[in-house]
Amino acid sequence: MKIKGRIFLLDDDELIVTMLSRALKNEGFETQVETNSDDIIEKMEAWHPDLMLLDINLGEDRNGLDILTEIMENELDTQVVMLTGDDTADSAIRAMKIGAADYLTKPFNVDEVIMVIKGVLEKSKLQDEIRYLRKSRMDYAHHEMVGESQVVKDLIENAKKVATAGVPTILITGESGTGKEVLSRYMHNWLHQERGNNTEDVPYIAVNCTALPDNLIESELFGHTKWAFTDAKMDKKGMFELADGGTILLDEIGDMRADLQSKFLRVLENRKVRRLGGKVDLSVDVTVIATTNRDLKQAVADKDFREDLFFRLSTFSMHLPPLRDRREDISLLAQYFFQHFSQQYTKKDVKGLTAEAEKRFIEYNWPGNVRELKNVIERCVVLANTELIGIEHLPLEISEERDLPFVERRKNPRLILPEKGISLDEVEKDLIRQALNRADNNQTKAAKLLNMSYDTLRYQIKKYNLK
Numbered sequence: 001m002k003i004k005g006r007i008f009l010l011d012d013d014e015l016i017v018t019m020l021s022r023a024l025k026n027e028g029f030e031t032q033v034e035t036n037s038d039d040i041i042e043k044m045e046a047w048h049p050d051l052m053l054l055d056i057n058l059g060e061d062r063n064g065l066d067i068l069t070e071i072m073e074n075e076l077d078t079q080v081v082m083l084t085g086d087d088t089a090d091s092a093i094r095a096m097k098i099g100a101a102d103y104l105t106k107p108f109n110v111d112e113v114i115m116v117i118k119g120v121l122e123k124s125k126l127q128d129e130i131r132y133l134r135k136s137r138m139d140y141a142h143h144e145m146v147g148e149s150q151v152v153k154d155l156i157e158n159a160k161k162v163a164t165a166g167v168p169t170i171l172i173t174g175e176s177g178t179g180k181e182v183l184s185r186y187m188h189n190w191l192h193q194e195r196g197n198n199t200e201d202v203p204y205i206a207v208n209c210t211a212l213p214d215n216l217i218e219s220e221l222f223g224h225t226k227w228a229f230t231d232a233k234m235d236k237k238g239m240f241e242l243a244d245g246g247t248i249l250l251d252e253i254g255d256m257r258a259d260l261q262s263k264f265l266r267v268l269e270n271r272k273v274r275r276l277g278g279k280v281d282l283s284v285d286v287t288v289i290a291t292t293n294r295d296l297k298q299a300v301a302d303k304d305f306r307e308d309l310f311f312r313l314s315t316f317s318m319h320l321p322p323l324r325d326r327r328e329d330i331s332l333l334a335q336y337f338f339q340h341f342s343q344q345y346t347k348k349d350v351k352g353l354t355a356e357a358e359k360r361f362i363e364y365n366w367p368g369n370v371r372e373l374k375n376v377i378e379r380c381v382v383l384a385n386t387e388l389i390g391i392e393h394l395p396l397e398i399s400e401e402r403d404l405p406f407v408e409r410r411k412n413p414r415l416i417l418p419e420k421g422i423s424l425d426e427v428e429k430d431l432i433r434q435a436l437n438r439a440d441n442n443q444t445k446a447a448k449l450l451n452m453s454y455d456t457l458r459y460q461i462k463k464y465n466l467k
């Protein structure tokens, strides 16, 4: 794991702090040095150090333990390593009880100091990430990018090249459910495997730009200082800081609020973030991967998306085509998901599709793309009581070869009334079912897809007995 960070040194011995500061800078750390404790809390609050080396005997009225107590009371988000001069273990034990992360006994050598610092930072970084991951839902099961079509093969080749080159900003476009998140995770893993890192240890933080409430998104992304707003009772790192050394995935960037777009652009350009209420810019070393299912060019034309941000993002962009444009992948994906779900639900006897059902799978248009395919197979596996899934087991929209009222045209799809007429209710019911399916049964999202209110959708679901 790549460990860098901001180290604050407080020791009245000028020689020691100068020597340590130089050694730490050589290791890639940033440092700030103080030889007395005047305004120490204010200074720390202004610089948000990750770690502090704090001498116990400062030659002042207050000693290091008093300062440590003050740091703990102020809930600063800084790890403290005590420098103890005497060889009695007593003060070290007291420091640990108050909340120090570790201690070093003078005289120490530089290697020892660096080792302790790295250990403490690594631990706190992991704790940060665990704290974040506990909150976020992530699909760990699928990091594999399955596909045998030429486009997917080319895409994987490209993704590897872009990742290996260390391109810092990448855009992934494609309809919903085409695998943008899968590709993003794949690139992250590839890059860090190449660099010989243990990918489990490198942060990968996914943020959905639309899932966070407006009043929180900014502090979630950039962090905040204590009392930056009423509820901010302590310093907090933002996701960019948490992703330092790894990757941040910004999902649905196309829906990002305008004021955040400009802040985000600044981060991309300077690779620095400033916490809400903060006074300094903090450097971050992150690969930024943004995804969108919107046509960003169109959004720019509609003045919905900043043009400069669009250019910045689209230098390295990758497009995942819809599944209906790479039907060669359907069989392989189906096989893959059958295997996965028959294992997950311990129904090893469910093998796959009959030839006839597979044909329908290949012909079907998969408006919800790979996600829809995956969901359909999951349902088949759970409900199956035969080895092979036949047409009769498939959901209606796939199994029924009926006169669909749709004619697909690239630019303006249009509904056409079939010769023999159609039941409007059936069309409505069918579209609602598809929307629910595509939205993973999330009714808010499904309602959005149908441009109807949540309440109307609830009513329709009841009316058609869809659940």
Ligand SMILES: Nc1ncnc2c1ncn2[C@@H]1O[C@H](COP(=O)(O)OP(=O)(O)OP(=O)(O)O)[C@@H](O)[C@H]1O
Residues within 6 Å of the ligand: 139, 142, 144, 145, 146, 147, 174, 175, 176, 177, 178, 179, 180, 181, 182, 183, 251, 291, 292, 293, 370, 371, 374
């Ligand atoms: N090539 C693939 N191989 C294996 N699984 C895939 C592939 N593509 C997509 N999936 C699976 O399909 C589902 C949807 O993929 P993903 O979440 O990456 O889509 P997305 O493009 O990010 O969609 P959205 O725009 O709705 O967020 C996931 O469960 C993922 O595991």
Ligand SMILES: [Mg+2]
Residues within 6 Å of the ligand: 180, 181, 251, 291
């Ligand atoms: Mg996604």
